[in-house]
Amino acid sequence: MARVKLRVLEEYLQELDVFENPKISLEQYVTQPHIASHLLHVAQTTFSDVEGCSVADLGCGCGALTLGSAVLGAAYTVGFEIDPDAVKVFRKNAKKLGLSGQWSSTSHKRMGSEKNETVSPPEDENLDNSDENSEETSDDDSILLESEGEDCSLLTESAVDVVLCDVTSSEGLGSTNSRWYKSFDTVVMNPPFGTKNNHGADMAFLKSALRIARCAVYSLHKTSTRNYVLTKGREWGGKGTTAEVLAKLRFDLPKSYKFHNKKNVDVEVDFVRFDVSHVKEMECNFSNMSLNKR
Amino acid sequence: MKLLTHNMLTSKCLKGVNVGYPLGILAKDVKVSEVDFNPEFVSRIIPKLDWNVLWNAADSIGHSGELPKAVISDYENNQEFLKKAHHVLMEVEVINGELICPESGRKFPISDGIPNMLLNEDEV
Numbered sequence: 001m002a003r004v005k006l007r008v009l010e011e012y013l014q015e016l017d018v019f020e021n022p023k024i025s026l027e028q029y030v031t032q033p034h035i036a037s038h039l040l041h042v043a044q045t046t047f048s049d050v051e052g053c054s055v056a057d058l059g060c061g062c063g064a065l066t067l068g069s070a071v072l073g074a075a076y077t078v079g080f081e082i083d084p085d086a087v088k089v090f091r092k093n094a095k096k097l098g099l100s101g102q103w104s105s106t107s108h109k110r111m112g113s114e115k116n117e118t119v120s121p122p123e124d125e126n127l128d129n130s131d132e133n134s135e136e137t138s139d140d141d142s143i144l145l146e147s148e149g150e151d152c153s154l155l156t157e158s159a160v161d162v163v164l165c166d167v168t169s170s171e172g173l174g175s176t177n178s179r180w181y182k183s184f185d186t187v188v189m190n191p192p193f194g195t196k197n198n199h200g201a202d203m204a205f206l207k208s209a210l211r212i213a214r215c216a217v218y219s220l221h222k223t224s225t226r227n228y229v230l231t232k233g234r235e236w237g238g239k240g241t242t243a244e245v246l247a248k249l250r251f252d253l254p255k256s257y258k259f260h261n262k263k264n265v266d267v268e269v270d271f272v273r274f275d276v277s278h279v280k281e282m283e284c285n286f287s288n289m290s291l292n293k294r
Numbered sequence: 295m296k297l298l299t300h301n302m303l304t305s306k307c308l309k310g311v312n313v314g315y316p317l318g319i320l321a322k323d324v325k326v327s328e329v330d331f332n333p334e335f336v337s338r339i340i341p342k343l344d345w346n347v348l349w350n351a352a353d354s355i356g357h358s359g360e361l362p363k364a365v366i367s368d369y370e371n372n373q374e375f376l377k378k379a380h381h382v383l384m385e386v387e388v389i390n391g392e393l394i395c396p397e398s399g400r401k402f403p404i405s406d407g408i409p410n411m412l413l414n415e416d417e418v
Contacts, residue, residue: 052335075335076384078299087408101327102295102387102407157330159384161299165411169418171307179302179315183342 002044003051003073010037012071013064016093019086026083027192027201028061031220035249036064036190039218039271042246043188044072047273049216053185056080056212058167058205063090065188067097070158078184079162080173087162099160168204173212180212187217193267195222203232210237215277223248223268233274240278247271295409297351298383301343303409305395305402308417316347317402318394321355329384336380337370348382357386 002009013033022028044050051073057066060079069077081087094103167173173180187209194202202221209217210233217237221229230243237243251267305314345365352358361382362375369375393402393409400417403410 052332054335054339075330075332076298076339082412084410084412091406091408101329101385102325102389157328159296159298159329161296162408163295163299163303163411164408166307166413169307175306178306179304183302 002041004071006037006041009041009068009071010034012097013037013068015096016062016064016067017089017096018062019089021085023083023085025197027195027198028083028086030062031064031190033064035220035251036068038247039220040065040068040072040188042271043186043216043218043273047216049186049218050074050188053215054078054183055186055188056180056184056209058173058187058189058209059191060090060162061086061190063093065190066090066160066162067093067099069186069188070099070160071097074158074186076159077161079160080165080167081162082164082166084164087164090162094160100157103160167208168201173208174204176211178211182212182214184212185215187213187219189218190220193222203229206233207236210241210274210276213274213276215275217274217276219272219274220249220269221272223270226270229270229272233272237274237276238279240276240280242275242278244273244275245270246273295388295404295407296384297348297386297388298339298343299409300351300388300393301348301383303393303411305393305398305400305411307411307413308395308398308400311395311397314395314397316344316351316396318396319351319354319388319391320394320401321388321391321404323389323391324355324357325387325389326357326385327387329380331377331380333373333376333380336376336383339383340365340369340379343383352382352386355386355388357382 010033013036018030019028040050050069052075054076055069055074057069057079060066060081063079066077066079079090091103165172172178189205189209191205192198192201194200206219206229209219226245233243234241249269249271251269300317300319303317305311305317308314349358349361349363352361361378366372366375387407388404389407391404393404
């Protein structure tokens, strides 16, 4: 069961802003609301991997999967992103969906008046960047909340954090010695495809995801590299890892970069679930017994 | 940045840094807001935490409040304890400030609630 219908989730995600200037070097493209909502909905309804869980989104970009997880009731969601510009859009989106705390400039969700800062009085000296975004316009904050009626409180009290960092760093998330190791129940992500100048980025994302997940990793990969992705995933996840292609999608990448000369670029993409819940780890041992191999 | 997130962050990625933990916090703005209380989740996350680091972090920004200095036994069944933990882990947020690497002194800005752990090329 999911606490929000698929259609409603998709509508939520359709409200989100997208990259203003997608960066080729990072292979930025938007996770379409249709795909993001289906991915998360399957993760919740078929596998119960979202509600009440801790969820990480690697390369969270503008936040579709992070915020979608929060809408579905994740207990704690962290988006990891390398691009400060994408994070600005993320912040706008979090506000738009009515997240409270650091995401709103007021203490409670409310529309309109932006000036009720509740943070403790800032000191005179400014830290780097600290005032860069504080004056961002927020004319569009109010759109969704009113029309969604009772649903508008869905997100206000969710725990969402964003960390700016390089998720592919072998000393960071990709390390078995990292504090993040096995610290999330679930990872959801739409990594770069690892083409262009970005060779191997998809696999580096996958490696980090499998390190920090305790139960499952949901990811999107080019169908053309399926065997490699599944084999490597099983290897990195550790003994007992299973990998399953849940769906084959067709990505209709809109012409987002200038060098695309065709109107749309069609890419075949696998929606993959890696299950690492059987992997031997102290706290997971007892669950091994009751679960049979699918 | 929630203190739960702080409990996980390190500066180990920095060249020459061995542990990079715990990161000091220099908080300019701190905000407290309500987050749904999920006792089951809090119980599950407690074994993953460095409790001392959590307590000291909370204390350093003036929000240790009623948080016990050590994890109690049988915490799974103690709603009151879990609530206090929940409050400090999820509801106290550093909005603006800095994280400080304990070994190198390198500062990482926290801006509008988002810690920036990005490194320059020559720091990796």
